[in-house]
Amino acid sequence: MTKTVIESLQENDVKAISRLMSAVENDSQTDETLIEELYSHSLNSIRIGITGPPGAGKSTLIDKLIELFRKNEKTVGVVSVDPTSPFSGGALLGDRIRMNQHALDTGVYLRSMGSRGMTGGLARKSHLMGDILSCTGKEIIIFETIGVGQAETEIIKNADITVVVLVPEAGDEVQFMKAGPIEVGDLFVVNKSDRDGAGRAAELLSDYLKDSVESREFTPEIILTTASSGEGVADVYKKSLNLILQLQKSGTLEKRREKQYLNRVRGAVRDELVQRFWNSQPELDFDSEILLQFANGQSPYSAARYLINSLKLNHD
Ligand SMILES: Nc1nc2c(ncn2[C@@H]2O[C@H](COP(=O)(O)OP(=O)(O)OP(=O)(O)O)[C@@H](O)[C@H]2O)c(=O)[nH]1
Ligand SMILES: [Mg+2]
Known part of the structure; x- marks a missing residue:
């Protein structure tokens, strides 16, 4: 008997995973029953958003975090949304190289997705990629984005926790504002702390976080890292997991997931209406x-x- 797609995913069949992901990315996946079934198999993973300006060291940090997750026998899926704009071309290749050491590990699956020319569907597709990875049994799903723009914010809002990665040069308010969705950050990383000014940037960020956002559930911690050497990454790992536990205990995670669900519904209605609208007026x-x-x-x-x-x- 031939296996169903869901069964192949659950067996971590790499070809089946990449085939379905490509179909999702190219919009050729139209089987609603499959999407429906996929969702019901995608509810057990923890989703972590990692965001921050281009080149801040997100992929390098993720690479080191994967090492720690694997040491602790947790499986990991990564969805990297690459801007692939004329200004930061090559990111896709860069990510592959930076996280290459995990390429042969069946407990890790990395997927890059270009965001160029893709507007309405980007968030939906990223969420589906996350669902596919979750269906394969990955316990941790990481979304990497530069966090700028509506679709990218929508992706981050669908994570259980969000880590914002900054660099020492981002040491003033204007830079923080430019760094993407600071208000959704649960944990902040000042990476490249091998460079001057990391401590100062962390202080300024701490003041900024205290002053600027009143609606937070808690004051986020700030961690200094040098992702390239791995320094400080264990702290990011520990604090992320602690935070998730804390959110689980307090019932906040459940509330966040309800919000995520509603966000996905809202996005899906908008996407479908827009698509139907233009289809109806060929x-x-x-x-x-x-x-x-x-x-x-x-x-x-x-x-x-x-x-x-x-x-x-x-x-x-
Ligand atoms: N000096 C220094 N360089 C770092 C550090 N972490 C990463 N880098 C370097 O910074 C560059 C960008 O790192 P990436 O990990 O690709 O950054 P990114 O945020 O994923 O970049 P995009 O995905 O293109 O937005 C690479 O050349 C890294 O080797 C660090 O802690 N210190
Ligand atoms: Mg990257």
């Missing part, structure tokens, strides 16, 4: 000449409303 696309006819005196909002009001959503 003669239109964003660059359409037809749309530009509205530009002749009508506001973009009234043009949008006109289009939406004339909409026939397909009910398939």
